Amino acid sequence: MKSPFFTAPALAAFLFFFTAFAPVSLQTGNPDEPGKSDPFSSGTFSGLKFRSIGPALTSGRVADIAVRPDMPSTYYVAAASGGVWKTTNAGTTWKPVFDKQSSYSIGCVTIDPNNPHVVWVGSGENNSQRSVSYGDGVYKSEDGGATWKNMGLARSEHIGKILVDPRNSNVVYVAAQGPLWGPGGDRGLYKTTDGGATWKAVLSVSENTGVTDIVMDPRNPDVLYAASYQRRRHVWTLINGGPESAIYKTTDGGETWKKLTSGLPSVDMGRIGLA
Structure with missing residues (x-):
């Protein structure tokens, strides 16, 4: 007597079911070239692991x-809405180093040219869209980003640039754009001569105009150029520029300034970048 489980129809059905629902890992051959292994099998990529290449939020x-x-393989990245990130292997891996601070929005990051372990951060990205986040001043780290201290200018809200005098680390300049949605605040160009303990406004334009960028003459650190930017955000519009947007020059470390006009547009200007 023959077993009903080994009839031809039953055997055919069993083989169909087994091959149709077999795990993909069993199908390691190359269908285009029988006898050769599949270069895209799971074993080929078993050594690869997912890793964060940061720092970006969407x-x-x-x-x-x-x-x-x-040490060019070590650098810091300031994210507009994601803090400060550090890599020590040229971007292979990243570590967030600013997560414990009260501001997650960053406008700029600067390494002291005299001491690479000293890092300055200006909080509050310097953009004008409605979704912009604001900061709470200037931060300083003396241990390569392991710890941070808020050094003041809390009402600046948006900082565009920080420069350190290559002759003296205690002399630092901060280009503060100031609040976006209102007047006043810590707005303009600020200078410290004691490492951030105290600040002096060395260039102030008006309650709606801050300093968005600054560069230093590499041949003479007392010569600086600063770009002022007139802006004001309202719910219904953005005042993006005006007669107070301009370029200024100092030859005495910020004690006196001259507004530059020669060769520049005579009409109202917007945001100016310097290099």
Whole structure:
């Protein structure tokens, strides 16, 4: 007597079921070239692991990058809505180093040219859209980003640039754009001569105009150029520029300034970048 489980129809059905629902890992051959292994099998990529290449929030805005001149594989990235990130292996892996601070929005990051372990951060991205986040001043780290201290200018809200005098680390300039949605605040160009303990406004334009960028003459650190930017955000519109947007120059470390006009547009200007 033959077993009903080994009839031809039953055997055919069993083989169909087994091959149709067999795990993909069993199908390791190359269908185009029988006898050769599949180069795209799971074993080929078993050594690869997912890793964070940061720092971006939904492909978010990166505001600034600072690279250690003595160690180019170490650099800091300031994210507009994601804090400060640090890499020590040229971007292979990243570590967030600013998460414990009260501001997650960053406008700029600067490494002290005299001491690469000293890092300055200006909180509050320097953009004008409605979704912009604001900061609470200037931060300083003396241990490569392990710890931070707020150094003041809390009412600046948006900082565009920080420069350190290459002759003296205690001399630092901060380009503060100031509040976006209202007048006043810590707005303009600020200078410290004691490492951030105290600040002096060395260039002030008006309650609606701050300083958005600053550059230093590499041949003479007492010569600086600053760009002022007139702006004001309202619910219904953005005042993006005006007669107070301009370029200023100092030859005495910020004690006196001259507004530059020669060769520049005579009409109202908007945001100006310097290099």
